Amino acid sequence: MKKNLFGLTVEALGEMLSPLQVPAFRAKQIAAWLYQRGASSFAEMTNLPKQLRAALDEKFTISTARQKAALHSADGKTSKFLLEFADGTAVESVLMRQPYGNSICISTQAGCNMGCAFCASTLHGMARDLTAGEMLAQVLFIERFLSQENGKVDTMVLMGSGEPLMNYDQVLSFLHLVHAPYVLGMSYRSITLSTSGIVPRIYALAEEGIPISLSISLHAPEDALRSRLMPINRKYPLAEVVAAGKAYGDKTKRRVTYEYILIDGVNDSLEQARLLARLLRGQLASVNLIPINPVVERHLLRPSQQRVEAFEQCLDAHHIAVTVRREMGADINAACGQLRNRHLPQAHDVR
Numbered sequence: 001m002k003k004n005l006f007g008l009t010v011e012a013l014g015e016m017l018s019p020l021q022v023p024a025f026r027a028k029q030i031a032a033w034l035y036q037r038g039a040s041s042f043a044e045m046t047n048l049p050k051q052l053r054a055a056l057d058e059k060f061t062i063s064t065a066r067q068k069a070a071l072h073s074a075d076g077k078t079s080k081f082l083l084e085f086a087d088g089t090a091v092e093s094v095l096m097r098q099p100y101g102n103s104i105c106i107s108t109q110a111g112c113n114m115g116c117a118f119c120a121s122t123l124h125g126m127a128r129d130l131t132a133g134e135m136l137a138q139v140l141f142i143e144r145f146l147s148q149e150n151g152k153v154d155t156m157v158l159m160g161s162g163e164p165l166m167n168y169d170q171v172l173s174f175l176h177l178v179h180a181p182y183v184l185g186m187s188y189r190s191i192t193l194s195t196s197g198i199v200p201r202i203y204a205l206a207e208e209g210i211p212i213s214l215s216i217s218l219h220a221p222e223d224a225l226r227s228r229l230m231p232i233n234r235k236y237p238l239a240e241v242v243a244a245g246k247a248y249g250d251k252t253k254r255r256v257t258y259e260y261i262l263i264d265g266v267n268d269s270l271e272q273a274r275l276l277a278r279l280l281r282g283q284l285a286s287v288n289l290i291p292i293n294p295v296v297e298r299h300l301l302r303p304s305q306q307r308v309e310a311f312e313q314c315l316d317a318h319h320i321a322v323t324v325r326r327e328m329g330a331d332i333n334a335a336c337g338q339l340r341n342r343h344l345p346q347a348h349d350v351r
C-alpha cells in the first residue's frame with residue numbers, strides 16, 4: 001500500500017525520501033506544496049524534477065479530506081463541514097466568524113466514547129482516533145475555504161468530536177505541525193484544547209512547554225450529578241479535575257476555562273452556582289456558561305434567559321470571572337456531532 005505523505009513533518013518527509021537519494025531541500029519543497037499550496041498530486045509539484053515526481057507517485061500518496069456535506073447559517077457567520085477521509089470516516093469541523101477573527105473547531109476522534117449525556121458525538125460511540133494529518137486536513141480545508149474571501153484561520157479550538165487527551169500523541173504531533181512555520185505558523189496562544197478532564201494527561205500537557213489554553217468541561221458542581229452527566233467523573237472526580245486545572249494554570253500561566261453547559265432543571269439552580277463558585281475559589285480560572293443546544297433524543301432542554309442570567313450573576317457576585325457563550329449557528333445545529341450523525345448509515349433517526 002502506498003504511504004500517505006500528508007501530515008508528516010519536514011524531518012519525517014526527509015526520512016521517507018532517503019531511499020530516493022534526493023537532496024535534503026526536496027523535503028522542504030514537498031512540505032510547501034502539501035501545506036501551503038494545497039497540492040493534491042505530485043504532478044502539481046512543478047519545481048521537482050519529472051523523474052522524482054514519477055518516483056513519488058509510485059511509492060506515495062497525498063490523502064487529505066474531502067467535503068461530504070456543508071451547512072451555512074442564515075446569518076453567514078457559521079459554517080459546518082462534514083469532511084471525509086480516505087477510508088470513508090467522516091468528522092465535523094466548524095468555522096465561526098467571530099468579532100475577533102475566524103475561529104475553527106476541529107475534531108480529534110471520529111465519534112467519541114466518553115458518553116457525556118448531553119452530547120450528540122457520543123451517541124454512536126467512537127469509530128477511531130484521527131491522525132495528526134487528519135486533524136491538519138480539517139484546518140487546511142477551512143483555511144482554503146476562507147482564502148476565497150481573503151480570510152484566514154485566526155484561532156482554533158480542539159472541541160469537535162472526540163476527547164483530545166485520549167488521542168494524546170497524535171494531538172501533540174498535530175499541534176507541533178500546525179505551529180510549524182512551513183505549515184501555518186499558528187501561535188500556540190491561539191489554540192485551545194478542550195477536555196472532559198483526563199487528569200494524568202492534563203498534568204502531562206502542562207509539562208510539554210507549549211502554551212496552549214486549556215478548557216475543562218465541568219457541567220456540574222458536585223460528583224453525583226457530574227457522574228450522571230459525564231461518566232468519566234467516576235474515574236476522575238471533580239476535586240482531582242479542578243486540582244489538575246489549577247496545576248495547569250500555575251505551570252503555564254494560562255487562565256483555565258471551565259465549560260458549564262446549562263441544562264434546564266438539572267444543573268442551573270442558584271445553589272449549584274454557589275457550589276461551583278466555592279469549587280473554583282482562588283483559582284486563575286473563568287467559567288464559560290453554555291445554554292445547551294437541546295439534544296432532542298435525550299430530552300435535555302435549554303433554561304430560560306432569566307435563569308441563565310441569575311446563574312451568571314451569582315458567579316459574578318462570588319468573584320468568579322464568567323462569560324455566557326454567544327449562540328452561533330443554532331439554525332444549522334452547530335452542537336458537535338449532529339451533522340455527522342445524520343450522515344451515519346445506522347443513524348437516520350438522529351437529527
Ligand code: SF4
Pocket residue numbers: 112113114115116119120121122160161162163196336
Ligand atoms: S462532550 Fe466531548 S468528551 Fe463528552 S462525549 Fe462529547 S465529544 Fe466526547
